[in-house]
Amino acid sequence: MNFGGFLDNNSGGGGARIVADIPFNHNSSSSNDNKNNTNNNMPTGAISQPRLLPQSLAKNMFNSPGLSLALQTGMEGQNEVTRMAENYEGNNSVGRRSREEEPDSRSGSDNLEGASGDEQDAADKPPRKKRYHRHTPQQIQELESLFKECPHPDEKQRLELSKRLSLETRQVKFWFQNRRTQMKTQLERHENSILRQENDKLRAENMSIREAMRNPICTNCGGPAMIGEISLEEQHLRIENARLKDELDRVCALAGKFLGRPISSLVTSMPPPMPNSSLELGVGSNGFGGMNNVPTTLPLAPPDFGVGISNSLPVVPSTRQSTGIERSLERSMYLELALAAMEELVKIAQTDEPLWFRSIEGGREILNHEEYIRTFTPCIGMRPNSFVSEASRETGMVIINSLALVETLMDSNKWAEMFPCLIARTSTTDVISSGMGGTRNGALQLMHAELQVLSPLVPIREVNFLRFCKQHAEGVWAVVDVSIDTIRETSGAPTFPNCRRLPSGCVVQDMPNGYSKVTWVEHAEYEEGVNHHLYRQLISAGMGFGAQRWVATLQRQCECLAILMSSTVSARDHTAITPSGRRSMLKLAQRMTNNFCAGVCASTVHKWNKLCAGNVDEDVRVMTRKSVDDPGEPAGIVLSAATSVWLPVSPQRLFDFLRDERLRSEWDILSNGGPMQEMAHIAKGQDHGNCVSLLRASAMNANQSSMLILQETCIDAAGALVVYAPVDIPAMHVVMNGGDSAYVALLPSGFSIVPDGPGSRGSNGPSCNGGPDQRISGSLLTVAFQILVNSLPTAKLTVESVETVNNLISCTVQKIKAALQCES
Template sequence: MENEDQLNNNNEQGLGLTMGSHAAWNQPVEYDLDDLLGAEDHHVDTSSHKSDDDEDRRPDRGTPPSKRTKRFSAHQVQELEAKFQVCTHPDPRARQELGRKVGLEECQVRFWFQNRRSSMKLKACGNEIRDMQQENTKLRAENVELKQLIQNPTCFRCRDPSGADQLASEKRRLLSENARLKDELLRAKAYQDSNTREAERPDQSMPLTYNCRTNKAALVSHAERALKEFVMLATKGQPMWMPTIDGEVLSVQEYDFHTFPGLLGLCPRGFIVEATRETDMIKGDAVDLVSILTDVAQWSEMFPDIVAYVRSTDVIASSSTSSSRDGLIQLMDVEFWVQSPRLPSRNVKFLRFSKMIAERKWAVVDVSVDGNNGDEKEISGTSCAGYRLLPSGCLIENLSGGFCKVTWVVHGEYLEATVPELFRQFFRSGQAYGACRWLRSLQRQCEYMAVLGSSHVPSSSSSSGAAISPLGKRGVLELALRMKETFYAAVSGPVTMASTNVVDQWCVSSGTGAERVDAAVRMVTWNCAEIMPREPAITVLSATTTVRLPGTPPQRVFEYICNLQRRGEWDKFVNGVLVEEVSYVPTSARLHGNSVSILRPTVVADGSHGRNSNVLILQHSSTDASGSLVVYSLVEEKVMRGIMGGADNSIFLMPSGFAILPDGHGCKARCTAARSCSSAPIGHSNGEGALLTVASLGMLPSSPSGGVAARSFDDAGEQLCNTIRKIRDAVGANSVIMS
């Protein structure tokens, strides 16, 4: 093989081919058989080729021309080519037979096959090199183009010089679109899974739509289904309820997994879903609490800050015995309120089902039957139908030691468009009508009633304190309850309770420059006899407003208002000096500040000094996690001392005071926004703030012409603004946001 390679190289040199020359391979290679075959004669020199060992040797280039290989005939070449197509490497015997056939020696045949093989290799190599050179030229052109693009960045698609910015913007758009599509995919999967599970249920029922023709059997079935769903919400932990820093949040997917499409159907358009759960210990018996919750009068008295009034009630199904509440189903039409003149009340028609589900364990369940399947009903006055109560209520379990464990669940849907912007985070946080507010109100009222029924009389904290009898203590507490109810009616009630009321809204201000405070004050004139039975028929002016103090905790505002040393800074009845406590009755053993107090101003507005003043202040203050309240009223000292001694307490009071609620910005929103049809964004937390409602009541004087004195409205509005400005400065609030 080494001899053959040498011969091939010699042939290449003889043909004048240079492998390193690029130019020679740029053109198609054509081979001349005349050059390959030699001179045209028939003399063949075989003297130097005697054996097979010399197969790879080529005749010496120095051989005389007369002895060089002669040219073959066309017939010989044709036969050789035919054999080459069959076999490119014939053995010696085949070469000899072929030589005899065409008239050539075996060595001539061998040389011809060697040259033919070499020509094929040269042609294949030339084609490969040409292809490589073409590829190399293409790569060099692309390299030059890429270098130009690096030096001058442009968009690869449109060659726009600003393509870099466009690509970045396009990337952000695609990422946003990808996130949106992923969210839609998850929602679609959840919806599909819910539909699949619902289709597999054998007892699937349609949502109830209540009207006057709805039979009792349908209502009973509705209540029983609500009980099952409520027990699930009240007893299940994770993954139904997911823990957070601020409490628990209902898992929408897990809830839908068990209830889809739900008792009331899908969430109506524009509605927000709120779900809260709270558990605490209450002093009392489960049966007694169930009796209170199922008795309309006692229930209204137990939650005066939430239940405005009950429109109607009807018994759908009674219990097996007259004394038992087990199995009682009531149809109730109720209006709820929050202590602010700016918030509409909630009117709800619902079923209340009380059931003993186990030994020493009761469930009281509420569920709407108003038939609101998503239509936004017309809103009139402060009452709106934009609320649906999903299965909610309380689970009560008797424990040892005279206590019971109460788990409260509130699950509802409300139309966010009915809530003013200032209060939307308050509602979204679940603090407006959530489980915390219901449970704390129950706890606070149970403690108050326990003190009211107790014969224990606390000693006075002041050396000049007046003695109070056990009967007098009860009279003072009952008077404080009526004073608080009058305050609630003044803040939220008169607009919807009587058609003869006159309602105006005055925009007033106090101070100048940075000290200026603006407020929208609602002015209502109403007749006491129309609002509160057994009260005198006198005309009262109620001035109320609500503002927000961002970044100011409600407890700080409450502590400042209850500080007797600083009361003169904001109370118009106290001329800037101290107020002393004559007597007090604590209404909670757990929470400091919950009490009914009798206060004496050392200097009053009319300028009289000393302790001979004939005016005292009855004040009811309470605070817990759901909010705080401070209500007070002036009472003649002679009358007040008579009540403390056990005399009749049926006197008329015109209270003023404050309702202090959290603004909802200090905790995580409890609404399940994933199921909300509203596009309103959830506000971000910027620190806990306070919603401060200020109310002032006074007898309205008449003008000489018989009309209402316009100056009374200005004075009442200015008084409220002055009070808000002084509280703002004292508690360090940065601003006051008007509702």
Template structure:
């Protein structure tokens, strides 16, 4: 036996015990200050917030504290006092801001009643406002605001929201040239009938840089992002997410007591609100809801061609989530990653913010801040649960609690082997409709068809088909790719994906995207929005872009309208640019089993001669898609020949500028009522939203003139009339 080793081992054991004793002693030294110590420190802080070393030493002897503790206490107290002053300053600034807003409204109302002394008519806005000076002043103020926000964010250690949730938002643009305008409240109807958006001519054209089409919402100052979750709140958030997960699992497996099948709805179900409240309400709680609060609850399921692990990654990654649902999610971001998951995404918990849209300016977006909880509940079985955080925490941070919120909802994902999954989706929310909804879309939205589970599942099924087509998965590819190599195929699909996302984002009616109603020809009201890009966004043309959109009801089945608009053989009947031109497909990429889901590069050859003696050629990139909900899109954008060659060669297409235009088609009953079944979308008719983007100047400082507005008005109205004439709807 070697005793030397035992002695050495004993020495190491003694050292370890001594280290533990020292650590325990250090832990014991941490203790809360007594009331007397706090009172003495507070009195000293009032006299001298920055004590020197001698003063700290005297306090240490007097209070029995270490000098290091004294130093840290004063540092923390100064930080706390600075934060209190910051909150007071913010409250004062908000009050001043509200006061200025009220004065601005009063001045605008007074200007409406001003009479021109010369002719006795209403005044001309240009005589009272210098548009160029206002634009420069707005740009200067925005720079100052961004500078202050950057300094505040640096101090707070987190992104700063200039307008906290609950601050009154005025529905006016930064450059207000209003002449008796009324906020948008309606859309045109087909068959010669007309429901106005508002009375009078409105020129509220927002010319702020980046305030329109294509602007990343992360740069917008008016987003209602939630306050960061504190350490004290984290346990409550975890409990809330766990309860939501349990309720979601029960709802996905619940029988006919809670869910009611829609007649002719192919298995779709809506929630029985009274039955739900009786089962899931907390003991002793009240189920009272205000009269202006609606409950939307629905359930649907489908088998999609994607594995559960990949689907989980889509739901937990905001960028992929937006890419999969461009027609529903206009913006999504993680505002607070609370718990990082194990073994992939299992047990992940995040605080998310999202904006949900319906592709028309007539339907306002929905904003939610909620918890998203991901858990693997069994082998090959995942669940994603969403629930709005406790509304009381919003009031704690000085904002009124939101009245629209997500109730426990989400999806259950089951592995079906061979790369397929069964997704059971539950969508459940309480909604307060603050802004008016256009009459064409009112039934679609209030019935739950616009944001319900069936809409999500159909969009997910379509996105999975598109993703599988990009990978050329056997059994999903239908049809042959023509006129393009494998590298060119990937580049063409990436460019088309960006085009569709930009088109959908340009149609949103969020507070960051202000629309103005303009009178159009042939009884159509046209919504107009102006935006500017100063080169900060690759893939967007520099200059001033004018966007316009309108909606019309057609007594034609939705699938017939979709087939007509996507067919290159009938394009000359409605497309003003391709009038009297020969349109031919250059290449085509299928995007799933439905032949209507494809990406096409079109070439329009004009009969006229170019100055060089050749024929004029127009190239158009187009994507058409439809899903099980009956929602269809035809999106296109002209591209020049060098860009097309670069795309076809397989190069990175991210720098190719696009100005997407197109159509969104939704099956609807007579006059715009929601269709009861996607299986029979041709029962009554459809609603078609038409949207165009035009680059009116490559100079960001250019002024908008009446000629530009008249051009886009004429373009939209002519296109609508051409479509009606071709479909015999005049």
């Protein structure tokens, strides 16, 4: 045999293979063909037993021009060699000669002869390493032109082209294949360079910002006049920096993917945000001068930055990388949304005319929607068609400092504790940023909440929102909420929210006397149809979920905290309960009230089953649940019944009536027909109505021991609450001595009262109560009972017990109406 396979260790695949390397024979094909010696282009005479040669020897052999000449085969060979001659012009004379000879010396026999001759020459000819060749410029031109029109030619086109160019179809195919991959790598490289540029730009920007952050410190020692501005400026820089860091990380991840190696982002090596003590501590107490000129141009990220990148990518659905990118993309979207929402909140909280105007009655403020739409770009998209808007604003002095309020708002547990009647349930689902420099400034988190109006006629509002906290100046903070249902589809749950919160929240400013001025804005869009018509006016006026209610609750709760903090026990509080006993009782009352709210609004804290029994009034909602393993309430089947009615009585009068222990017998069956007695009283506010008390019902007869009732009452501008529960006497003793209240089992019942003006319903006419406040002449009263119907959790609910509770509730309502002489 005149040529042979050799061990080719360079080929991929690990093990040595036998490869017949046939110089200049581009018909030569896969090693398989050669191995099998079935190559049709081989002159049959040339085939003999393959033998293995040492690679070096084989190379020498094949590198000899003689060999290549000799092996030139096939009809395409002619053109090939011509091209080769062109390409290699100027090479060593030997090579040239051989090529020049080729065109004329080709035939089967020539090859055969040449081959043998070459083998002989191999030893003495200088090595030539031309195994590969290039296509001629003409060929490439033709290929390119077809590629331009059609980078993916079908078999027919390739065949046609191969004939025209005297190339093998296989070569054409390879060419196109390679061309396509080449295009792809070029594209990637191009994108890579763009990303690199972007990266550099961000890096430079970051550097300059860090520089800018450092400088104010030096200039600060100079003049205190600029303090407000500097502080504000610094906040912006910090936020901007957070944004830059996020984007840089993202770009690094992308760039790293294309370069095939991780790129360390400059930011990762950056020291944590410096406390910048000289700046912060050097600020005087009256530092909120900058408040009036809060720039309306908060630094927002270029809106199309992230999107632009993701669109230009050839979409690599790789797993880990892309989720990382998605996550950081998501985070920067959140940040952008938060910043936009913050800007809107601050503006909407501080602008009066023409954004807000007073209602004709002179009371609450009404948002001017035309002006609103003109002023703000909708940051969570347009309002769904079926939704209506609700906007309210309220300002009030609250006995709390800004830091404490911010801390309360940013901690979901404290938040829920502060607004127990408003928040059925809440949790922080994700903390995107916990704040900068050890403060809540810049903190950004995802939250979930169920908001409630205490009535079975108003469904809970479930909202997912971003909460973003920002310090605007010394002693001036703002916390903004904004719904994220529009940009977050990750949850996968196809629950369409019945409510979305537009930028809402509060701006709080410390006052010198320990109070702070809180401006609250609540702005939401919701499906009006889900609310009972009885409540629609109230809710659309912002008295349901609106700012008035938040501020009123905040004021009342903070007042309560202030009273409990102060060591002086109220003079009114003559009952001698130890401080720890007071704490325990208040804690128990708190739990009672929370449970009451959960029962009224069917919050998901408990798993309530709605009941549609036959003999239940239309507007009475009855639910049951099983109570097991909760030491805080009796085990068994708990039945909850609730209804709401409108009464032509002011909330104050209704409240005073319901909380008066001496008038208890007029509506409460627990009173056994007689007055109750107040055994203990813990004041929770200036208003005597805000308190926790312990009542004793008179015994029905001598054999029966008297019953104790724990009661919590509260009232503020937005409504009132009377919640009570019968409690075990020995257990109550433990609590009053400071014992753990967690094991006191109770099931709360009670009333929620909200003001509702006469304008909301014509037929009921004017109030029968000529109170001083003409505007509020009616009330919406919610009555709710939770009753243990069977102490066996496995027991079935009987129709009787449902009817009993239904009767109880309607009787109570009737008695109250009768007592207040407003029978309708």
